[in-house]
Amino acid sequence: xxxxxxxxxxxxxxxxxxxxxxxxxxxxxxxxxxxxxxxxxxxxxxxxxxxxxxxxxxxxxxxxxxxxxxxxxxxxxxxxxxxxxxxxxxxxxxxxxxxxxxxxxxxxxxxxxxxxxxxxxxxxxxxxxxxxxxxxxxxxxxxxx
Numbered sequence: 001x002x003x004x005x006x007x008x009x010x011x012x013x014x015x016x017x018x019x020x021x022x023x024x025x026x027x028x029x030x031x032x033x034x035x036x037x038x039x040x041x042x043x044x045x046x047x048x049x050x051x052x053x054x055x056x057x058x059x060x061x062x063x064x065x066x067x068x069x070x071x072x073x074x075x076x077x078x079x080x081x082x083x084x085x086x087x088x089x090x091x092x093x094x095x096x097x098x099x100x101x102x103x104x105x106x107x108x109x110x111x112x113x114x115x116x117x118x119x120x121x122x123x124x125x126x127x128x129x130x131x132x133x134x135x136x137x138x139x140x141x142x143x144x145x
Contacts, residue, residue, distance in 0.1 A: 082109075089101050
């Protein structure tokens with residue numbers, strides 16, 4: 001009886017090993033099929049995105065490049081005020097950080113009295129962009145033959 005059990009056990013072990021190998025092959029094939037499905041879906045989605053991008057690019061105009069030699073916009077009156085007053089504020093507060101200096105200049109600008117055409121105390125700074133623009137045009141006229 002022991003010999004018969006040993007033989008039966010060997011047969012069952014052999015079939016079990018065969019089934020185990022067959023199952024591994026089956027699941028490996030399933031994984032490979034699933035991976036191929038994912039790859040196909042990914043490629044399809046990528047192609048669709050490229051088509052959509054191509055269609056949206058057709059209607060868009062390309063942005064014109066900015067000319068580096070183009071004239072710059074004139075500075076605001078506030079910027080002239082800051083350039084003019086920065087030295088005096090830094091002399092009064094030598095230990096102040098640049099952020100504190102700008103904050104103080106902003107408070108000074110806001111304290112100027114408002115007049116008919118904006119802030120009354122800013123007349124000097126309001127005319128600066130106009131004066132500078134006029135001066136550069138006059139210089140150009142003088143330099144042209």
